Amino acid sequence: xxxxxxxxxxxxxxxxxxxxxxxxxxxxxxxxxxxxxxxxxxxxxxxxxxxxxxxxxxxxxxxxxxxxxxxxxxxxxxxxxxxxxxxxxxxxxxxxxxxxxxxxxxxxxxxxxxxxxxxxxxxxxxxxxxxxxxxxxxxxxxxxxxxxxxxxxxxxxxxxxxxxxxxxxxxxxxxxxxxxxxxxxxxxxxxxxxxxxxxxxxxxxxxxxxxxxxxxxxxxxxxxxxxxxxxxxxxxxxxxxxxxxxxxxxxxxxxxxxxxxxxxxxxxxxxxxxxxxxxxxxxxxxxxxxxxxxxxxxxxxxxxxxxxxxxxxxxxxxxxxxxxxxxxxxxxxxxxxxxxxxxxxxxxxxxxxxxxxxxxxxxxxxxxxxxxxxxxxxxxxxxxxxxxxxxxxxxxxxxxxxxxxxxxxxxxxxxxxxxxxxxxxxxxxxxxxxxxxxxxxxxxxxxxxxxxxxxxxxxxxxxxxxxxxxxxxxxxxxxxxxxxxxxxxxxxxxxxxxxxxxxxxxxxxxxxxxxxxxxxxxxxxxxxxxxxxxxxxxxxxxxxxxxxxxxxxxxxxxxxxxxxxxxxxxxxxxxxxxxxxxxxxxxxxxxxxxxxxxxxxxxxxxxxxxxxxxxxxxxxxxxxxxxxxxxxxxxxxxxxxxxxxxxxxxxxxxxxxxxxxxxxxxxxxxxxxx
Amino acid sequence: xxxxxxxxxxxxxxxxxxxxxxxxxxxxxxxxxxxxxxxxxxxxxxxxxxxxxxxxxxxxxxxxxxxxxxxxxxxxxxxxxxxxxxxxxxxxxxxxxxxxxxxxxxxxxxxxxxxxxxxxxxxxxxxxxxxxxxxxxxxxxxxxxxxxxxxxxxxxxxxxxxxxxxxxxxxxxxxxxxxxxxxxxxxxxxxxxxxxxxxxxxxxxxxxxxxxxxxxxxxxxxxxxxxxxxxxxxxxxxxxxxxxxxxxxxxxxxxxxxxxxxxxxxxxxxxxxxxxxxxxxxxxxxxxxxxxxxxxxxxxxxxxxxxxxxxxxxx
Numbered sequence: 011x012x013x014x015x016x017x018x019x020x021x022x023x024x025x026x027x028x029x030x031x032x033x034x035x036x037x038x039x040x041x042x043x044x045x046x047x048x049x050x051x052x053x054x055x056x057x058x059x060x061x062x063x064x065x066x067x068x069x070x071x072x073x074x075x076x077x078x079x080x081x082x083x084x085x086x087x088x089x090x091x092x093x094x095x096x097x098x099x100x101x102x103x104x105x106x107x108x109x110x111x112x113x114x115x116x117x118x119x120x121x122x123x124x125x126x127x128x129x130x131x132x133x134x135x136x137x138x139x140x141x142x143x144x145x146x147x148x149x150x151x152x153x154x155x156x157x158x159x160x161x162x163x164x165x166x167x168x169x170x171x172x173x174x175x176x177x178x179x180x181x182x183x184x185x186x187x188x189x190x191x192x193x194x195x196x197x198x199x200x201x202x203x204x205x206x207x208x209x210x211x212x213x214x215x216x217x218x219x220x221x222x223x224x225x226x227x228x229x230x231x232x233x234x235x236x237x238x239x240x241x242x243x244x245x246x247x248x249x250x251x252x253x254x255x256x257x258x259x260x261x262x263x264x265x266x267x268x269x270x271x272x273x274x275x276x277x278x279x280x281x282x283x284x285x286x287x288x289x290x291x292x293x294x295x296x297x298x299x300x301x302x303x304x305x306x307x308x309x310x311x312x313x314x315x316x317x318x319x320x321x322x323x324x325x326x327x328x329x330x331x332x333x334x335x336x337x338x339x340x341x342x343x344x345x346x347x348x349x350x351x352x353x354x355x356x357x358x359x360x361x362x363x364x365x366x367x368x369x370x371x372x373x374x375x376x377x378x379x380x381x382x383x384x385x386x387x388x389x390x391x392x393x394x395x396x397x398x399x400x401x402x403x404x405x406x407x408x409x410x411x412x413x414x415x416x417x418x419x420x421x422x423x424x425x426x427x428x429x430x431x432x433x434x435x436x437x438x439x440x441x442x443x444x445x446x447x448x449x450x451x452x453x454x455x456x457x458x459x460x461x462x463x464x465x466x467x468x469x470x471x472x473x474x475x476x477x478x479x480x481x482x483x484x485x486x487x488x489x490x491x492x493x494x495x496x497x498x499x500x501x502x503x504x505x506x507x508x509x510x511x512x513x514x515x516x517x518x519x520x521x522x523x524x525x526x527x528x529x530x531x532x533x534x535x536x537x538x539x540x541x542x543x544x545x546x547x548x549x550x551x552x553x554x555x556x557x558x559x560x561x562x563x564x565x566x567x568x569x570x571x572x573x574x575x576x577x578x579x580x581x582x583x584x585x586x587x588x589x590x591x592x593x594x595x596x597x598x599x600x601x602x603x604x605x606x607x608x609x610x611x612x613x614x615x616x617x618x619x620x621x622x623x624x625x626x627x628x629x630x631x632x633x634x635x636x637x638x639x640x641x642x643x644x645x646x647x648x649x650x651x652x653x654x655x656x657x658x659x660x661x662x663x664x665x666x667x668x669x670x671x672x673x674x675x676x677x678x679x680x681x682x683x684x
Numbered sequence: 685x686x687x688x689x690x691x692x693x694x695x696x697x698x699x700x701x702x703x704x705x706x707x708x709x710x711x712x713x714x715x716x717x718x719x720x721x722x723x724x725x726x727x728x729x730x731x732x733x734x735x736x737x738x739x740x741x742x743x744x745x746x747x748x749x750x751x752x753x754x755x756x757x758x759x760x761x762x763x764x765x766x767x768x769x770x771x772x773x774x775x776x777x778x779x780x781x782x783x784x785x786x787x788x789x790x791x792x793x794x795x796x797x798x799x800x801x802x803x804x805x806x807x808x809x810x811x812x813x814x815x816x817x818x819x820x821x822x823x824x825x826x827x828x829x830x831x832x833x834x835x836x837x838x839x840x841x842x843x844x845x846x847x848x849x850x851x852x853x854x855x856x857x858x859x860x861x862x863x864x865x866x867x868x869x870x871x872x873x874x875x876x877x878x879x880x881x882x883x884x885x886x887x888x889x890x891x892x893x894x895x896x897x898x899x900x901x902x903x904x905x906x907x908x909x910x911x912x913x914x915x916x917x918x919x920x921x922x923x924x925x926x927x928x929x930x931x932x933x934x935x936x937x938x939x940x941x942x943x944x945x946x947x948x949x950x951x952x953x954x955x956x957x958x959x960x961x962x963x964x965x966x967x968x969x970x971x972x973x974x975x976x977x978x979x980x981x982x983x984x985x986x987x988x989x990x991x992x993x994x995x996x997x998x999x
Contacts, residue, residue, distance in 0.1 A: 451991075461792055
């Protein structure tokens with residue numbers, strides 16, 4: 011009787027599984043009306059978004075509860091799926107849910123007919139993608155993890171090649187699939203090392219193993235390879251600027267904002283949870299790779315001329331910053347300076363959340379622009395703030411957050427990261443202490459360069475005069491698209507204004523991973539963000555914003571009261587030059603020119619400069635990637651050469667194949683009879 | 685939040701608003717004298733502001749609301765910056781809201797908005813100015829951050845009030861890290877405030893200008909606000925430099941007498957600093973735009989060396 015009265019006490023974990031099942035169901039429903047856009051767009055995608063909100067809520071409530079586990083008899087016989095919901099998983103589920111709610115709402119207004127894959131099928135792929143990301147985070151054994159990981163890779167591959175009639179998109183998808191699988195091998199091998207020959211692939215067993223430093227390092231490096239390939243760490247980044255822009259914009263948003271984070275999740279899971287202890291040099295490796303990715307990503311982002319590629323490179327930068335934070339946390343954790351490790355880890359997790367919001371906002375913003383104008387190239391846009399003001403102002407929020415400007419979300423994470431560097435002196439190794447200022451300087455440089463890039467991004471697309479005549483007809487975004495963007499922009503603003511509240515959430519994660527947290531110090535100081543001590547550092551974004559707003563309002567009111575508010579509209583002045591036109595504005599190439607000149611060794615540039623006597627002068631500059639030329643092309647050529655040699659075995663004549671069989675038989679007999 | 689604290693905060697804001705144009709007038713006067721020209725009066729910047737506020741604003745036909753909001757945003761950001769920096773007192777109620785890193789963020793916010801506004805009308809000079817301003821910005825910003833770090837390593841705090849209190853209480857010893865930082869800070873301030881080796885505040889030759897190109901399309905009250913904001917920026921940078929490298933005379937909490945004395949001390953320091961600035965501007969020539977990365981790269985390296993020296997020597 012009691013069992014009947016109390017059957018409905020559902021755990022948070024059950025709810026998450028229900029969300030995943032609901033996503034799968036919604037996706038399947040899309041199959042029943044493959045080409046019925048109204049059904050898919052106006053019913054299924056909003057439903058998916060609502061389910062995502064539920065996920066965010068459930069995960070948020072699970073942050074403070076004890077870990078929950080479940081075993082589902084799915085998959086192979088004798089190999090059930092283990093699931094576990096702990097604060098680390100809950101944090102990432104919250105990010106997935108909250109971001110994808112906005113993206114799904116946007117997607118409801120985004121997908122159109124006649125763009126390759128029919129909408130119903132896209133709906134299926136999209137929701138499988140969402141469900142697999144949620145389940146990756148939830149998995150508690152290597153088997154379930156790998157199944158979900160591969161589902162995620164495959165569903166996103168099909169989403170990337172949604173517009174499969176274009177050859178470049180198919181190539182981008184192929185490259186993505188290839189590197190995703192190289193990464194998957196790394197992860198698989200890492201799990202193989204972690205289970206230490208016990209044959210038991212549950213994470214619980216891996217936690218119980220005590221690996222020697224050598225094997226622990228092997229597992230760490232393999233995990234770094236696997237998860238680094240998925241998150242676009244240099245030099246495994248080449249797929250990212252190809253695949254992310256190729257996908258439809260909501261999918262680009264999900265891939266950049268959420269899928270990269272599942273790789274960060276997996277990496278944190280292996281490094282801090284499954285491995286028994288951290289070694290200091292892991293932190294140095296992570297710092298080096300993270301900073302290389304951050305600098306590389308932002309320098310390349312600054313010279314891009316395609317708006318989605320620009321954002322993809324900026325994702326490499328942001329992931330680099332996240333890995334830098336993790337690297338610092340590993341360094342501190344190795345020396346058992348746990349409060350400092352918690353600070354660095356909080357910075358990394360904060361950046362995970364804020365990047366998820368602002369990058370998905372920027373990507374869906376480019377989607378709206380793409381639909382309104384049909385242009386992805388920055389050189390053919392301009393002045394759109396006058397034709398699509400909603401999209402422009404909401405994108406501005408994302409751009410400012412991405413530039414790391416106060417009082418928005420991106421600034422808080424950079425602030426925390428720099429704080430954790432400032433408190434570093436005190437590491438037992440003087441070599442490491444010397445490294446710290448250099449690293450801090452590079453982070454500052456990256457932050458400043460991202461400001462440059464975002465001014466270019468926003469200014470060239472939305473400001474100035476339209477560079478093409480047909481841009482005047484750009485239409486405004488629909489209500490669903492606006493709703494999705496508003497939600498994501500609110501996320502950026504909330505993360506910027508309420509850091510203290512958010513850090514109290516993250517506190518449970520850092521307590522789980524490094525046994526320390528900022529929660530208590532932050533809670534004691536109310537609206538101010540005080541990571542360590544009020545005399546050391548504090549930041550109060552609300553007061554900051556109020557100060558700005560108050561002086562804005564006072565200046566506005568006083569100028570009008572003491573003087574006047576008259577305004578006259580006239581032609582632009584421009585030093586009195588009357589024949590100016592939209593072509594005389596800076597192009598995207600022009601805006602990136604200083605970066606190309608200062609960071610010239612970073613690029614592989616091909617320039618075509620016209621001579622003064624050319625009848626039809628052409629100016630062309632192509633910016634290439636050294637890694638592609640010096641690393642990937644030689645490897646590809648070597649693989650091709652090898653397969654040509656092996657191809658010689660295939661003669662196509664039956665006598666030759668019989669000869670092979672005969673030789674093999676003789677060889678085997680020789681071995682056996684000896 | 686004490687009454688004295690609120691009072692000194694209010695005083696700081698008023699002093700910043702009033703002194704900033706005066707500082708510009710003072711520098712201009714000295715520069716004219718040093719260059720054997722007859723100088724405008726000390727109060728000329730106020731007259732210019734008054735004239736501009738009285739004029740109507742001419743705005744380009746297709747300018748967006750961003751163009752009209754930007755002057756107010758830039759002005760507010762500079763005002764907030766001057767309110768945060770301990771110019772007269774370290775007992776400031778607003779100071780905990782923003783530390784040294786947030787101050788750099790505040791300058792960056794203003795820079796981004798003024799650059800976006802310059803791109804809004806879509807003229808050749810506007811976008812060129814925006815590009816150059818952001819170029820100088822991304823070179824100067826990390827350098828400024830490193831200078832502030834080298835200062836904040838001494839008290840192990842990024843709170844400007846704590847830094848100034850600690851530095852003011854030391855004996856008159858030279859910190860090697862601050863020596864490097866001081867040189868770097870001077871170079872950064874020249875670049876950030878559009879001063880001579882990098883930009884010329886008096887130029888109207890289109891191809892050489894940076895700051896002037898940014899505000900080319902502005903007129904009337906918008907231009908007045910931007911000019912005032914530029915002078916506030918110069919004031920804020922000067923006060924930041926004084927607070928970091930010559931912090932003596934800045935009042936602390938519960939010391940009303942010091943607060944009364946702080947103002948004349950500040951005016952004296954600024955007067956000397958203004959003459960030095962005019963001297964530097966007169967003695968050096970403007971450099972080509974692509975020499976600027978070398979100039980600011982040097983400042984960046986000096987600032988990093990300052991931080992390194994602090995960590996290696998431990999002082």
